[in-house]
Amino acid sequence: MDVIDQRTITTVKEAVAARSDGALLSVTQPHPDTLYFAIDKRAMPAVVDGLVNEMRARFMISVGTDKRPVTGEFAILHLFSLDREHLYILLESPVAEEDLRIASITGVVPGANWAEREYRDAIGVHPEGHPDPRRLLLADDWPEGVYPLRRDFPYNYQPPPAENVRPQLREPPAGASVLPMGPFFPVLEEPAYWRLFVEGETIVGCDTRIFYNHRGIEKLGESVLTYNEIPYLAERICGICGFIHSTCYCQAVEKAAGIEAPRRARYIRTIMLELERIHSHLLWLGIAGHIIGFDTVLMQTWRIREPVMWLCEEISGNRKTYGMNTVGGLRRDLPNQIKPKLMETLAEVEKEAIAVRDAVVGDTTLHARTKGVGVLTNEWAKKICTVGPPARASGVAIDARIDHPYAAYDEVPPQIATQEAGDTWARVLVRVGELLESIRLVREALSAIPEGPICAEIKEEIPPGKVGVSVVEAPRGEAVHFVLTGGDNRPYRWRVRAPTYPNLQALPAMILNETIADVPITLGSLDPCFSCTERLETIDRRTKEVRIYSRADLLEMSRGKARRRGAP
């Protein structure tokens, strides 16, 4: 791992001390790459301004914590990253119960918009001077003044039913009409409501309401589950990048508790993470094709993707949601005899992925639909703090694997590719490049993987009050998990920020003055994942009977009906 420059740490400390104007309460360094400042809340905007505009720090997320049982106060924490210096900066301000207000930083960092609304909804600390203080997280029929992430709020509370409630949505400008996209719409696999203001076919503005599916996962982690149960819940945050969330959570706890996962476990995590990126990018390429009516791309990329899923099933027992991660390492080893098959499948996938890339890159109609469409400027990408491929396609060279190396990326570093154009085509190119790079990474990790244990032995209980910040570069961008350890064998606060959270906030600027036809592909080019962002899950508990269907059974079920009608 890159050593953090001691001079950087001194510079940051001095800058924060200078800007806080005597309001600095304490400075600690809970982990070599983490600086933790406690400052008085009146100095917060000035310090943030200094960090962002002078130190080029990137805002990641805000965490609102109800610390009343410990300190008697609430705490608002803003998390920043100094990407080049591999450093996390945590700024925390206590907020007294008598005065539940803190100055908003959205004016300084536009990307903090949702994060501030979220802590307001969750614990009831009001960001003063916020430009758009409407509800974000809570449902429209949720009662006023009830804050779900406060410690005295029971996890299984059910609010009374409400009637005649509707989201507060903006009205279109004069002369424009409303075209609703959502809450259920063909190209959105999950619910999200985009209220497009259109003049003819041209978009002149939009408003949005999402978080229809908030699942209260963080609350469950803080109140019901224990450290070693949460990885399974974290994995279910997303149906595509589940392993990313479980890895990110485990790493955060390991960091907080000072546990070092064994090298072999780190390599296996790297391999699984990259396999996930391979199948996720193939999935995305197919969906992007489908959005602009190019179903051949969808069918072919998903066919290519399928062997990767089978491989994951052979390694973990599941196509998705592997259940391999645990605090301290892994529960399941990567069998050595699978290596030849892995290599073989990768070679096949690589060959076909290159064929698809060449077909896609040379398709002029595809250029017509994606070049210059949905442009995210470099300046706005930085302001809104976008991450992952959308950021890299706009010339922002950030990648968690390089900036905050985790797992085995310090020994098998990726080559990251950036594009400058910032349009949909650039995002296609970035992802196609990453797809092939991931295949290389898996190969390299496989050949360098050491023998040894896969899980660290944890002898002592995890002490309370420790902080751990971890990032993982998901296919969609950087996922962030923040853990504050607590007593009774569970986190006191667990904060998840999925990559789509910042990326979606960039959409309104990207679709302005585009046509209706360009909105779905522009949204699609962000590779949005609402379940990550909102953290939802549904379970069918009707049938208790267990029957295992083989692949042949399922194919027979889907084809049998057609065959009975006389098809071949």
Add this chain to the structure above:
Amino acid sequence: MTASFVTVFLPCLLNVVLALFLSPLCEGIMRKLRAAIHSRLGPPITQPYWDLLKLLGKEDLRSTGGVVYASLPALTLGSLLLLATLVPMGTAAPLAFAGDMIVVLYVATMSGVLIMLAGFASASPYASIGSSREMMMLLSVEPILAIALSVGAFKAKTLALGGIVNWQVQNGPSISMAIGGVAFFLALQALAGKLPFDIAEADQEIMGGSLVEQSGPRLALFRWAIWTKQLVFAFLLVEVFFPWPRVGIPLLDLTITMLKVLVVLMLVAVIDVVNPRLRIDQAMGYFMRVAVSSLAALAFAVIGK
């Protein structure tokens, strides 16, 4: 009376039955081809018939009232069946005495306009955007049809489709008619609502456009109309621009024509599968260029090529 029954009514019936009952089969074959290119097994080729049966058996739900709105699906299908009787399909057009090329052009436009009306009347923002796109497509494609058919009329010195076909059979291929045929084929792709020109439906953008509010039997009739449309226009293309070989035995001629129509529809299906959807402004620009190029056909016709 009996004579007109045999010479007019029976051929009309033949054309209508052909158009009505072959169109789902053609659609089924096109779907199968699409599936093959997708590496899928695909539905059985009889699936469109089952689709129609299923939709026809469903409840008739309407988003608005009114006699016009209620009758639009039947009128749309009807207009295309009328077109079928005006177009030569293997033999001379049965209703040829009732109308020439100009009438064909008018009747050909009707179905598009009716679907557009259905969209505007159904009071959905998606449908009205779909309808306005349909209108723009219609305005871009109509001139191409007119120019392409005019080339034939100019060469054969007649406005009767039958006359053009006969002239073609007697005089063999010519550069001008070949260019006109290609232009007509490109227009056919848009008339059939296939990619890259399925802009007025665009499921992923406007959820089916003009027909978003249609369901059950009404949707069945609209679907049927659209399938019939692609078949009748394919017949028109094949008969007017590529009528050879003509052996003189009606049944054999009909079979050959149908094979050619199938080839044309397969081409349409392949283009549909290998292209993403264009934006409406891009499509209009494209057809503008096609229209200008098809003027070359007229120029060739003037110098006798």
